[in-house]
Amino acid sequence: MNGVILIAGSLAQRPGHGGHAWVFLQYLLGFKRLGWDVLFLDEIGPEMCSDEQGQPCGFAQSWNVRYFLEVVRRFGLGDSFSLSYHRGEQVLGLPREEVLRRTKHAAFLFNVMGYLSDEDILAAVPRRVFLDIDPGFGQMWRALGLADIFVGHEDYVTIGENIGQPGCDVPTCGIDWITTPQPIVLEHWKVGGTRSLPDTMDAYTSVASWRGPFGPIDYRGKRYGLRVHEFRKFISLPQRTGRPFRVAMDIDPVEGNDIAMLAQNGWTLDPPRNVAGDPWAYRDYVQRSRAEFMVAKNLYVESRGGWFSDRSICYLASGKPVVAQDTGLRQRIPNGEGLMFFSTLEEACAAVESIESDYDKHAKAARAIAEGYFDSDRVLAKLLEELLVC
Numbered sequence: 001m002n003g004v005i006l007i008a009g010s011l012a013q014r015p016g017h018g019g020h021a022w023v024f025l026q027y028l029l030g031f032k033r034l035g036w037d038v039l040f041l042d043e044i045g046p047e048m049c050s051d052e053q054g055q056p057c058g059f060a061q062s063w064n065v066r067y068f069l070e071v072v073r074r075f076g077l078g079d080s081f082s083l084s085y086h087r088g089e090q091v092l093g094l095p096r097e098e099v100l101r102r103t104k105h106a107a108f109l110f111n112v113m114g115y116l117s118d119e120d121i122l123a124a125v126p127r128r129v130f131l132d133i134d135p136g137f138g139q140m141w142r143a144l145g146l147a148d149i150f151v152g153h154e155d156y157v158t159i160g161e162n163i164g165q166p167g168c169d170v171p172t173c174g175i176d177w178i179t180t181p182q183p184i185v186l187e188h189w190k191v192g193g194t195r196s197l198p199d200t201m202d203a204y205t206s207v208a209s210w211r212g213p214f215g216p217i218d219y220r221g222k223r224y225g226l227r228v229h230e231f232r233k234f235i236s237l238p239q240r241t242g243r244p245f246r247v248a249m250d251i252d253p254v255e256g257n258d259i260a261m262l263a264q265n266g267w268t269l270d271p272p273r274n275v276a277g278d279p280w281a282y283r284d285y286v287q288r289s290r291a292e293f294m295v296a297k298n299l300y301v302e303s304r305g306g307w308f309s310d311r312s313i314c315y316l317a318s319g320k321p322v323v324a325q326d327t328g329l330r331q332r333i334p335n336g337e338g339l340m341f342f343s344t345l346e347e348a349c350a351a352v353e354s355i356e357s358d359y360d361k362h363a364k365a366a367r368a369i370a371e372g373y374f375d376s377d378r379v380l381a382k383l384l385e386e387l388l389v390c
Helices: 018-033 063-074 096-104 119-124 137-143 227-234 237-241 256-264 272-276 279-288 298-303 310-317 345-357 359-374 376-386
Strands: 004-008 037-044 081-085 090-093 108-112 128-132 155-158 207-209 217-219 222-224 245-250 267-270 291-294 322-325 339-342
Touching: 004 018, 004 096, 018 037, 018 108, 018 279, 018 310, 018 376, 037 063, 037 096, 063 081, 063 090, 081 096, 096 119, 137 217, 207 279, 222 298, 227 256, 227 298, 227 345, 237 345, 245 272, 256 267, 267 272, 272 279, 279 310, 291 310, 291 345, 310 322, 310 359, 322 345, 339 345, 339 359, 345 359, 359 376
Parallel strands: 004 037, 004 108, 037 081, 108 128, 128 155, 207 245, 245 267, 291 322, 322 339
Antiparallel strands: 081 090, 217 222
C-alpha cells in the first residue's frame, strides 16, 4: 500500500439515492485500485435518522444505517469506514481511537464539499483537501458573503474544469483551483452488464432532481438558476424526435403543473427510489437505457464552469451514448460521436437523430470516451500528481 487517504462525505444522510452513493464509491474504489488504503468518514445527527417511510427513529434502527452498511460492505469496504453519530456518541466501523491514529499518518483528507466537521480529525490530519462537486454554488456564496464552505483547507479541487479560465463566470475567490474530471472505476461499469435483463428499455433516460437542495443565486446582476429552468426549454423533445424519453426525476408532488406538462409532452417519470434507490438498481437503470439525455442546472450552463455529470460518465462507460447540455466543455472533452453536446432544442434533436442513424458507432464511441477521459486510473493518478503526492 502507498498509505492512507481519508475520504469524507454524506452517504448515510441520503439513503435511497443510488447515484449519490456512486460519487463516493468512484473515489474510494479508484484510490484502492491505485494501491492506497482508504478510510471513508461519515457523520450523522439524530434529526437525520428515519425509517423507510420517512418517520423519525433511533440511529441503530434507522434506514440510514442499514443502507450505509449494505453499501460499504457489498463493495468490500467493511473494514474501511467510520460512521459517527451525534458527535461521536456512537460509532460504527473503526473506533474513534483507530480513526485518529490513521488520520495522523494519512496522506490527506479528501473532504467532499467540506462535509466533515469533526474538529479533532480536521486538526489531526496533515493535509485537508476540499473537493468541490457543485462548482459555482460555493464560490458565489463566498463572493456574496453568504457562506464560506472552503475555510480550513490547504488545497482545493473542483470538477468545474473551466474555473479560472477566460469566459467562466464562476469566481475563483482568490483560490488556486486544481481542476479535474470526475473518475469512474470501469470494472464496475461494463458494457452489456444487463443483457440478461428482460426489461431493457428502448428509451433515452436520466436520473435527476427537478430543483435540488440549493436555491438560485443572484450574482453580479445575473440570476443563476436550477435544472427546472433549463428543462422547460427542452420539454417538447419527445414529440419532436418521436423517441421515448424517461427520467427518474426527484420532483415534489406540489409541482403539479410541471408534472402535467412533462406528461403532456411525452415524458415518462420513473420514481427514483423504485428504479435507482441503491447503487445496484441505479447501475441497472443506466445500463438498461438506450442512451442518456442530460439537462444541467442553469447555474452550470450560464456560468460556463465546465461541469459534467457523474451520471453521464456512467452512461458512457456502459456503452450508452449521451446527449448532454453544454456547460463550456465542447473544446475539452471528445465529442461528436458517443457524446453529443447541445445548447438549443434544435441541436438536441439533431443529436438524437445522429445517434439513431448509427447507434452502434455511437455506443462504441461512448465507451471509448469513458476509457480515454474518465478512467479512474488515469484521472486519480493525474490528480495525485497535481497534489504532489507520490
